[in-house]
Amino acid sequence: MADLARVAGVSKITVSRALGDSPLVNRETRERIQALAHQLGYKLNVSARNLRLRRSHTVAVIVEMKPSHDRTMLDPYPLVLLGGISQELTAHGYSVLLTTRQGATAAAVQAADGLILLGQGSRQDAVRRFDKLGLPMVVWGAPGEDDEHVVVGSDNRQGGSVVAEHFVRLGRRNPVFVGNPHHPEIFERLNGFVDALAGHGIKPLLIRRDEFTLASGMDAMHSLMDRGVPFDAVFACSDLLAMGAIRALNRLGRSVPGDVSVVGYDDMPLAASFLPPLSSVRQDWQEGGTLLARRVLSMIDGEPAHSEMLGVELIVRET
Amino acid sequence: MADLARVAGVSKITVSRALGDSPLVNRETRERIQALAHQLGYKLNVSARNLRLRRSHTVAVIVEMKPSHDRTMLDPYPLVLLGGISQELTAHGYSVLLTTRQGATAAAVQAADGLILLGQGSRQDAVRRFDKLGLPMVVWGAPGEDDEHVVVGSDNRQGGSVVAEHFVRLGRRNPVFVGNPHHPEIFERLNGFVDALAGHGIKPLLIRRDEFTLASGMDAMHSLMDRGVPFDAVFACSDLLAMGAIRALNRLGRSVPGDVSVVGYDDMPLAASFLPPLSSVRQDWQEGGTLLARRVLSMIDGEPAHSEMLGVELIVRET
DNA sequence: ACAGCAATTGTTATCGATACCTTGATATCG
DNA sequence: CGATATCAAGGTATCGATAACAATTGCTGT
Numbered sequence: 079m080a081d082l083a084r085v086a087g088v089s090k091i092t093v094s095r096a097l098g099d100s101p102l103v104n105r106e107t108r109e110r111i112q113a114l115a116h117q118l119g120y121k122l123n124v125s126a127r128n129l130r131l132r133r134s135h136t137v138a139v140i141v142e143m144k145p146s147h148d149r150t151m152l153d154p155y156p157l158v159l160l161g162g163i164s165q166e167l168t169a170h171g172y173s174v175l176l177t178t179r180q181g182a183t184a185a186a187v188q189a190a191d192g193l194i195l196l197g198q199g200s201r202q203d204a205v206r207r208f209d210k211l212g213l214p215m216v217v218w219g220a221p222g223e224d225d226e227h228v229v230v231g232s233d234n235r236q237g238g239s240v241v242a243e244h245f246v247r248l249g250r251r252n253p254v255f256v257g258n259p260h261h262p263e264i265f266e267r268l269n270g271f272v273d274a275l276a277g278h279g280i281k282p283l284l285i286r287r288d289e290f291t292l293a294s295g296m297d298a299m300h301s302l303m304d305r306g307v308p309f310d311a312v313f314a315c316s317d318l319l320a321m322g323a324i325r326a327l328n329r330l331g332r333s334v335p336g337d338v339s340v341v342g343y344d345d346m347p348l349a350a351s352f353l354p355p356l357s358s359v360r361q362d363w364q365e366g367g368t369l370l371a372r373r374v375l376s377m378i379d380g381e382p383a384h385s386e387m388l389g390v391e392l393i394v395r396e397t
Numbered sequence: 398m399a400d401l402a403r404v405a406g407v408s409k410i411t412v413s414r415a416l417g418d419s420p421l422v423n424r425e426t427r428e429r430i431q432a433l434a435h436q437l438g439y440k441l442n443v444s445a446r447n448l449r450l451r452r453s454h455t456v457a458v459i460v461e462m463k464p465s466h467d468r469t470m471l472d473p474y475p476l477v478l479l480g481g482i483s484q485e486l487t488a489h490g491y492s493v494l495l496t497t498r499q500g501a502t503a504a505a506v507q508a509a510d511g512l513i514l515l516g517q518g519s520r521q522d523a524v525r526r527f528d529k530l531g532l533p534m535v536v537w538g539a540p541g542e543d544d545e546h547v548v549v550g551s552d553n554r555q556g557g558s559v560v561a562e563h564f565v566r567l568g569r570r571n572p573v574f575v576g577n578p579h580h581p582e583i584f585e586r587l588n589g590f591v592d593a594l595a596g597h598g599i600k601p602l603l604i605r606r607d608e609f610t611l612a613s614g615m616d617a618m619h620s621l622m623d624r625g626v627p628f629d630a631v632f633a634c635s636d637l638l639a640m641g642a643i644r645a646l647n648r649l650g651r652s653v654p655g656d657v658s659v660v661g662y663d664d665m666p667l668a669a670s671f672l673p674p675l676s677s678v679r680q681d682w683q684e685g686g687t688l689l690a691r692r693v694l695s696m697i698d699g700e701p702a703h704s705e706m707l708g709v710e711l712i713v714r715e716t
Numbered sequence: 717a718c719a720g721c722a723a724t725t726g727t728t729a730t731c732g733a734t735a736c737c738t739t740g741a742t743a744t745c746g
Numbered sequence: 747c748g749a750t751a752t753c754a755a756g757g758t759a760t761c762g763a764t765a766a767c768a769a770t771t772g773c774t775g776t
Contacts, residue, residue, distance in 0.1 A: 079762065089726050094764060104724060124508040125453060126762030128444035129731050135505070139495070143480035154473045160495065161462035168500030176458070176479065176495040181487030186454070189443040292670040318667065325672065348637065348667075351611040353644065398732065408756050413734060423754060445732030448761050 082120055086111050097122070137167055137374055138175040138190035140182050140208065142197035155344070155363050156196055159218065162367020163194060170375055179204060187211075192374035194218070214377030216370050220262040221385050228377070230370050232361040233387035234263050238270025240392045241313045241341050241359060246278050248339055250311035253282040256298045256323065257315030260288075264315045267343070271313055283307065287319065295322020303330055310338055317342035317349045317358055324356070324397060340397040355395035362388060401439055405430050416441070456486055456693055457494040457509035459501050459527065461516035474663070474682050475515055478537065481686020482513060489694055498523060506530075511693035513537070533696030535689050539581040540704050547696070549689050551680040552706035553582050557589025559711045560632045560660045560678060565597050567658055569630035572601040575617045575642065576634030579607075583634045586662070590632055602628060606638065614641020622649055629657055636661035636668045636677055643675070643716060659716040674714035681707060 083090045088107065095103045096111035103111075114120075128134050141156060164174050177187055187193075193208055193215040205217060209227060221229045245253050253275065259265045268284065275282055285302060287294045295314060299322075302309060312327075314320035320342030324334050334340050334354065342349060345360035366388055376383045402409045407426065414422045415430035422430075433439075447453050460475060483493050496506055506512075511533040514524060524536060528546060540548045564572050572594065578584045587603065594601055604621065606613045614633060618641075621628060633639035639661030643653050653659050653673065661668060664679035685707055695702045 090762090091727085091764070092725060094762095095725090098764090102724075107724085121507050122504045123448070123762050124504050125444050125447035126731090127764080129442070129448050129733090129761090130763050130765080132731070134444060141476075143476070143483060154476070157460075157462070157473070157476045161497065164462060164495055164497050164500060168496065168503060171503070173500075173503060173505040174495040176483055176493040177487065178480065178483050181483060181492075184487060184490075184492060185441050185443050186492040188440050292667065292672075318670075322670075348611065351641075353611075409732090410734070410757085411755060413732095414755090417734090421754075426754085442732050445761090446734080448763090449732080449734050451761070 079120070082111070082115055082118065085118070086114055134189045134191055135172050136175050136186075136190045137163075137172055137192040137194060137371070137378075138177055138182070138187045139163060139194045139196060140177050140179060140187075143178045154346075155361075158363040159196060159367040159370070162364040162369075163371045164367075166368045166371035167375070170371075172375070182208065192216075192378050194370050194374055214374055216373045216377070216383070218366070218370060220266050221387075228373055228383050229385040230366065230373055231263065231387060232366060232390050234266035234390075235270035235273075236387070237343065237359045237361075237390045238267040238272070238313075239274035240390065242271050242274035242278075244341065244357075244392055244394070245311045245313070245339060246275070246280070248311070250339055251280060252309045253280065253311035253313060254285055254302065254307075254309045255282050255313050255315070256285045256287055256295065256319050258286060258288045259284070267313075267315055282313075283309065290316040290318050292318050292322035292325070295319035295324075296326035297322075299323050299326035299330065312338060312340045314340065315343050317344050317346045317356060320356055320358070320397070321348075321352055324352075324354075335397050341392070345393050349393075350395065354397055357395045357397045358393050360391045360393050362391075398439070401430070401434055401437065404437070405433055453508045453510055454491050455494050455505075455509045456482075456491055456511045456513060456690070456697075457496055457501070457506045458482060458513045458515060459496050459498060459506075462497045472663075473665075474680075477682040478515060478686040478689070481683040481688075482690045483686070485687045485690035486694070489690075491694070501527065511535075511697050513689050513693055533693055535692045535696070535702070537685070537689060539585050540706075547692055547702050548704040549685065549692055550582065550706060551685060551709050553585035553709075554589035554592075555706070556662065556678045556680075556709045557586040557591070557632070558593035559709065561590050561593035561597075563660065563676075563711055563713070564630045564632070564658060565594070565599070567630070569658055570599060571628045572599065572630040572632060573604055573621065573626075573628045574601050574632050574634070575604045575606055575614065575638050577605060577607045578603065586632075586634055601632075602626065609635040609637050611637050611641035611644070614638035614643075615645035616641075618642050618645035618649065631657060631659045633659065634662050636663050636665045636675060639675055639677070639716070640667075640671055643671075643673075654716050660711070664712050668712075669714065673716055676714045676716045677712050679710045679712050681710075 079090050079093050083093045092103055093111055096108040097115060167174055175186060175190055188211060193213045195205060195217045208215060216228045216230055219229060219231050220234060255268055255271055257264045259268050272282060285298045287298050312323050314323055320340050324340050327334055327338055332338055342356050342358040345358040349356040349358045373383045398412050399409050402412045411422055412430055415427040416434060486493055494505060494509055507530060509532060512527055514527060514536045527534060535547045535549055538548060538550050539553060574587055574590055576583045578587050591601060604617045606617050631642050633642055639659050643659050646653055646657055651657055661675050661677040664677040668675040668677045688705060692702045
């Protein structure tokens with residue numbers, strides 16, 4: 079910048095101001111300096127700027143990246159979320175520092191201006207650990223009972239209730255919920271489902287399955303049939319579970335959607351091309367990322383920020 | 398650090414050295430200062446350190462994050478790759494700056510010590526653009542004809558040849574390749590496949606399909622049957638294509654693996670629980686990330702680095 | 717003609733850590 | 747015993763940008 083100042087015949091500070099589009103410098107001078115900077119290939123030294131401004135213009139995103147724990151790592155969604163976050167932050171001159179839970183003690187993370195936690199849902203201890211850093215923080219997931227921090231997530235409760243209404247509209251009277259209610263987000267889906275059905279005097283059956291696999295979905299249907307329980311609708315808390323269920327039902331001689339309606343969750347790409355095309359609840363992950371980013375930025379700017387749930391959409395296909 | 402020095406009764410530089418585990422300071426003093434730093438909750442100012450050292454201790458990772466372009470965004474693999482990268486870099490005191498192609502002009506990226514490009518395979522123009530930054534750079538993908546930059550990727554050629562050998566071992570004489578050879582990585586798979594088969598006097602058929610979906614795989618089989626072409630083995634360059642193919646074959650009255658052997662690619666989680674369990678070529682993405690990180694670090698340290706291909710593994714299941 | 721004001725540019729200090737060069741104290745040697 | 751090596755620690759300058767305050771210029775109104 080000093081060099082640039084010399085060439086332009088002005089002082090360093092004028093250069094600084096000119097490049098920062100400050101109205102304090104004459105427009106002519108400003109444009110001349112900007113052109114010169116571009117021409118000379120000048121690159122701002124971010125470290126120096128950060129040091130002086132006492133800001134890193136960086137938001138640390140902490141992702142659960144251990145494969146096979148939960149399932150986070152094997153889903154494409156966190157990446158879409160990251161895409162949304164990245165886009166929004168970049169647009170505001172911030173950058174994304176990606177870390178795992180393990181790497182989060184690194185100095186660079188502590189230097190961040192804000193924190194976004196992904197896939198830490200059930201790990202309240204982890205959340206608290208990062209809370210201690212005293213940084214603006216936003217968590218992705220289901221709002222906990224003790225709302226100490228700002229949470230952004232998709233409205234799982236609504237997800238449950240739209241499916242319930244859908245089943246009721248179809249005249250189903252004996253719906254089943256398949257999933258792992260231990261998981262906070264899925265617990266919310268179950269709650270929304272149960273509450274909405276209760277409004278119609280219906281009480282669903284819960285089949286707990288911890289794995290999000292085809293096999294697990296098939297198994298659930300088999301055990302249901304074995305017990306001879308009557309049912310005419312299945313709400314699976316993942317598309318894979320739903321697909322497994324459909325396959326098992328077909329094999330057991332029950333038609334979908336003739337005898338049983340099935341709805342999955344996430345609307346994964348495969349869902350549309352499954353046979354029959356799967357009905358599913360879709361969440362807008364990109365939008366979620368954007369919102370997460372907006373919230374941290376607000377908090378960084380000292381504005382108050384509140385938790386928010388994003389609406390979901392039931393995609394009705396043939397099941 | 399100045400405060401810390403005052404409290405400890407030494408000078409700033411001694412504190413700096415003590416915290417850096419420098420042998421220049423007495424071990425007693427060093428340990429005393431470290432304990433004190435911990436106790437007082439001292440946090441290193443990364444920006445200041447970076448400024449002085451003229452290094453950001455940061456590697457920018459540029460990911461293609463536009464959904465539906467290619468398919469990168471909807472695959473879980475880039476995230477696994479990121480996991481490997483992140484883990485390795487963190488272990489060496491570096492952090493990961495995540496960006497999209499769009500955001501890559503940001504100042505923070507130019508300040509990085511190195512660059513990792515993911516999912517830019519076919520976009521040679523983009524690669525060149527980043528090359529101009531003059532930073533140590535490693536690209537994930539297939540090695541191009543003009544090997545200007547260091548490339549790390551899984552050995553697609555080997556992927557093709559192991560499948561070929563597998564088919565030959567099974568006595569198949571009329572194999573078909575389904576996929577999009579326009580894609581450099583897939584082009585390599587095709588090459589490996591064709592060359593290995595040629596060694597046995599077999600010439601496979603190529604069916605070009607650009608989409609990586611179930612429907613596309615089914616469609617491929619239908620057009621094959623319609624044309625009345627004889628074939629007894631299918632190598633699909635994605636698991637989804639393979640699953641579609643199997644479904645179509647079953648529907649058309651041909652048994653898998655009785656009449657036709659089918660092998661997919663990627664060994665996605667679903668592959669194992671598909672019915673019948675899908676044979677597929679597995680790549681170790683985590684390992685790939687680790688290797689990418691190692692290469693950039695080498696280059697940052699001024700050591701020469703060369704391209705490298707990671708081995709793949711054929712998982713033989715029932716198809 | 718001159719105070720008063722706006723517009724523009726410059727001077728100096730500062731953010732926090734570390735490299736280079738010194739200095740003082742102790743140990744070792746012929 | 748003096749000279750040199752070794753160890754421990756400090757003084758000062760520096761990385762590159764920007765904030766606070768200062769200074770210059772030209773213009774306006776009375």
